[in-house]
Every structure is written in C-alpha cells, then in structure tokens.
Amino acid sequence: MNVHQNVTILDHPVVARDLSILRDETTDIIGFRSAMSRIATILAYESLKDLPLRRTTIHTPIEATSGYHINTEIIVVPILRAGLTLVDAIMNFIPDAKIGHLGMYRDEKTHEPVDYYSNLPDEVSGGLVLVVDPMLATGGSADDAIGYLQKQGAKNIRFTSLISAPEGLKRITEKYPDVSIITAAVDEKLNDDAFIVPGLGDAGDRYFGTT
Numbered sequence: 001m002n003v004h005q006n007v008t009i010l011d012h013p014v015v016a017r018d019l020s021i022l023r024d025e026t027t028d029i030i031g032f033r034s035a036m037s038r039i040a041t042i043l044a045y046e047s048l049k050d051l052p053l054r055r056t057t058i059h060t061p062i063e064a065t066s067g068y069h070i071n072t073e074i075i076v077v078p079i080l081r082a083g084l085t086l087v088d089a090i091m092n093f094i095p096d097a098k099i100g101h102l103g104m105y106r107d108e109k110t111h112e113p114v115d116y117y118s119n120l121p122d123e124v125s126g127g128l129v130l131v132v133d134p135m136l137a138t139g140g141s142a143d144d145a146i147g148y149l150q151k152q153g154a155k156n157i158r159f160t161s162l163i164s165a166p167e168g169l170k171r172i173t174e175k176y177p178d179v180s181i182i183t184a185a186v187d188e189k190l191n192d193d194a195f196i197v198p199g200l201g202d203a204g205d206r207y208f209g210t211t
C-alpha cells in the first residue's frame, strides 16, 4: 500500500528482531512480555519525537545556560486491555503523564467494538492525547476511541500501535487526517475473522496469559 504521510513505521534492527519474537507462536509469556517492553520503548520514543519545548534558564554548577521544559500536557489513553502493554514505556519518558482509560472489546462475530468503560482526565481537551493499542486491525476500536476523544474536546491526538493492517490504517488516515499514527509494522491484510495476517495472534491474550 501507499503509506500515508501521517504514518510512521519503525525501521530498526532490534525492532525487526523483537517483532519476530512476538510473532513466533512458540514464544513463551516471559519472552513475549520482554520483547513487547523493548519495542514499546522505541514506539514511545518515536511517538514523543516532536513534542513542543519551552526554553528556560537553568544554572549548572558552572554558569547559567538554556534548558527546556516539555510545553504540553501529555495524556496517554490505552484501549483496554491490550493498550495497557504500551503505557509503562511512555510513563518512563513522561513520569507526569495523565492516563485515561477506554474499555472496548471487539465482538467476535460482528468484529465491531463494544464499549464498556471510560475514565478520562480533564486535560484531554488541552493536551497531546496519545491513544495506544498494539493492534490496529479493522480500525473500528481506534475509530471509536478517536471519535469519542474528539467529542470530549481532544484536538491533538496521535495513535500508537505495534502492528497495523492496511485496512485499519486506511480507515483512520482517511477519517482523521490530523491524527498521526506510529507503528512498528504494517502487515499484509485481515483474514475472515478480522485478525491481522501474519500478525501475532491476540496481543492481549498472549501478554496477559488468557485464552
């Protein structure tokens, strides 16, 4: 596919290695969690790359010099459950980030998202909102989440995923041209069950140890 200008795809050898670990069905839960944690760090780094800065003056033990503050509130919004796997990596860089939660699961038959929980901090309307979910498949969950956040007043939204399907990327980039997407891989397609092919199976189940 032609990748949209708003889509950033990670290009790094350790990401390629860790994606292979995550995709491999023989990887156990320890290997899965540790590979996810490493990729999440690089996704977080890339997702925070162009944060606005405010210049300040700081005093080193030697003299006064320029320093910087990050000049925006950052609100991380994981789509439950699997989005939780990407939260710690962002918090490691932004320890004062606010966290909002959106609970959604995908109905196995209709493949449509079903909302079950929402708890957002007030700052969503003024800050940078980073929606995180490792899988962007049909894009239904991301579409619902972004639409809901916009209704709550969010103006600056970006979406971070681990693996994206072309179908989901198309849906989100066409409907939300202002939302940039950061992903580690764009896979081939969706299968009849709307699972990403080749994908890695169900990220939430593999990370949390459920079936």
Ligand code: PRP
Pocket (backbone or CB within 6 Å): 079, 080, 081, 082, 083, 104, 105, 106, 107, 111, 113, 133, 134, 135, 136, 137, 138, 139, 140, 141, 142, 168, 194, 202, 203, 204, 205
């Ligand atoms: C998965 C995944 C996304 C969604 C992607 O969640 O984590 O939220 O499906 O599919 P979509 O792009 O077609 O909407 P799942 O329903 O497995 O819930 P979970 O996070 O609780 O495991």
